[in-house]
Amino acid sequence: MNKKLLICLVLIFNFYFASGQEINLAITNCNIITMNSDRVLKNKTILISGDKIHSIVSSANWKNTNNIKTIDATNKFVIPALVDMHIHSNAYIDEFSMPMFLKHGITTVRVMAGNTYILNKRDSVKNNLLPNYPDIFVASELIDGDPPSFGNDHVGPIVTDASDIQKKIDEQMQSGYDFIKMYSRLNKDVFQTGLKYCKTQKIKSTHHMPTSIDKEDYFTKFTGEIQHLSGYARYSTKYDTLPKSVLLKNYDVPFDQISAQDIDEKKLRRAITKTIKYKIWNCPTLVLFYNQTDSLFCKSILENKIGEGLNELLGWWQSVGYGGSEKIENYNNFQLQTVNLLNKKGGLLLAGTDFPNPWLVPGLSLHQELERFVAAGLSNFEALKTATINPAKWFGNNYIKGTIEKNKQADLLILEDNPLVDIKNTQKIYKVIYKGE
Numbered sequence: 001m002n003k004k005l006l007i008c009l010v011l012i013f014n015f016y017f018a019s020g021q022e023i024n025l026a027i028t029n030c031n032i033i034t035m036n037s038d039r040v041l042k043n044k045t046i047l048i049s050g051d052k053i054h055s056i057v058s059s060a061n062w063k064n065t066n067n068i069k070t071i072d073a074t075n076k077f078v079i080p081a082l083v084d085m086h087i088h089s090n091a092y093i094d095e096f097s098m099p100m101f102l103k104h105g106i107t108t109v110r111v112m113a114g115n116t117y118i119l120n121k122r123d124s125v126k127n128n129l130l131p132n133y134p135d136i137f138v139a140s141e142l143i144d145g146d147p148p149s150f151g152n153d154h155v156g157p158i159v160t161d162a163s164d165i166q167k168k169i170d171e172q173m174q175s176g177y178d179f180i181k182m183y184s185r186l187n188k189d190v191f192q193t194g195l196k197y198c199k200t201q202k203i204k205s206t207h208h209m210p211t212s213i214d215k216e217d218y219f220t221k222f223t224g225e226i227q228h229l230s231g232y233a234r235y236s237t238k239y240d241t242l243p244k245s246v247l248l249k250n251y252d253v254p255f256d257q258i259s260a261q262d263i264d265e266k267k268l269r270r271a272i273t274k275t276i277k278y279k280i281w282n283c284p285t286l287v288l289f290y291n292q293t294d295s296l297f298c299k300s301i302l303e304n305k306i307g308e309g310l311n312e313l314l315g316w317w318q319s320v321g322y323g324g325s326e327k328i329e330n331y332n333n334f335q336l337q338t339v340n341l342l343n344k345k346g347g348l349l350l351a352g353t354d355f356p357n358p359w360l361v362p363g364l365s366l367h368q369e370l371e372r373f374v375a376a377g378l379s380n381f382e383a384l385k386t387a388t389i390n391p392a393k394w395f396g397n398n399y400i401k402g403t404i405e406k407n408k409q410a411d412l413l414i415l416e417d418n419p420l421v422d423i424k425n426t427q428k429i430y431k432v433i434y435k436g437e
Contacts, residue, residue, distance in 0.1 A: 026046070196222045294322075
């Protein structure tokens with residue numbers, strides 16, 4: 001056999017079948033935003049083997065000689081699929097919401113209050129038994145104080161003695177949860193002991209900032225990931241005391257919304273400095289309070305019934321109402337200000353929504369969260385990081401998504417236009433690729 005021909009055959013064999021990896025899908029002629037940088041790789045072909053990215057090659061140099069299935073993505077842009085880092089789940093809403101997340105290019109969700117039901121769903125997804133569900137990570141059951149924030153609806157440990165918290169955390173992790181969630185009514189000793197234990201045991205933890213905590217203990221080397229920017233307004237407020245009507249609620253959100261009405265910017269900057277120093281993660285969920293102020297959007301949901309299956313939720317959402325109020329709009333502005341300062345200082349930010357709270361359409365609301373990040377002053381690329389590469393950093397080395405490169409899971413979002421030009425272009429979805437399909 002001609003020596004040159006033999007070499008060519010060997011190269012072809014290695015290209016298509018290296019390590020038994022047969023190419024089964026090619027996305028051709030695309031522009032790639034890998035998320036390793038904001039550089040656009042133009043006119044590339046992504047080769048997929050099974051559920052992994054096999055390689056990225058120049059479209060000019062690749063020929064489909066093996067009749068491989070292709071998607072022509074000429075003039076289109078490919079980014080990693082997205083993550084919603086804060087949702088809730090139950091047997092009813094999952095039936096319609098999980099497919100909606102996938103439809104909108106969200107192929108990973110983080111459920112923030114765990115139970116046996118969602119653990120079983122997570123494991124079924126891992127075993128490829130639920131192809132219409134995204135990958136799921138699950139927080140522990142809510143660990144709260146007495147009385148718990150949600151009263152008789154509370155599911156999870158109620159801890160009032162600091163000597164019990166380590167045992168409860170161990171029990172939750174032994175039950176198979178991915179990380180620990182602590183809540184608003186834990187007393188100071190229980191909360192701080194729990195944070196320290198998670199940190200020393202290298203257990204990921206997230207929390208609302210309990211109402212019992214002294215301000216100087218909000219942002220320390222033991223602080224876990226903070227949800228909803230909980231505590232920043234209380235730390236930064238000029239108020240010495242809060243109204244009795246708010247104090248009686250004993251829940252962090254009203255505390256923060258009232259506190260945000262009169263902010264000492266020096267205190268806020270001090271909170272940001274501590275956050276950066278101790279590398280504290282934040283999942284702000286900016287759409288949680290913003291969407292209800294967008295009356296046109298809320299009306300469109302009611303009139304057009306956006307999203308199959310939302311009908312039962314719409315009754316609840318409508319009963320809550322929509323439209324702006326001075327308190328909510330002021331708090332929205334405070335959140336934007338806080339995120340702006342965090343980002344300027346290199347803060348660690350994650351995109352999440354808190355679905356199914358009112359006016360949060362599953363999947364769509366994550367794209368709206370990216371818009372809110374941009375409104376807070378992030379560049380489009382920085383906003384995209386909060387739903388791609390930043391979650392990958394939070395999850396750790398075993399999480400193989402978040403960037404487009406060899407051996408990463410083939411979870412991709414093919415867009416009609418460039419999201420680096422307009423963040424709303426993440427909603428112009430041509431196709432979603434999930435686990436190579």
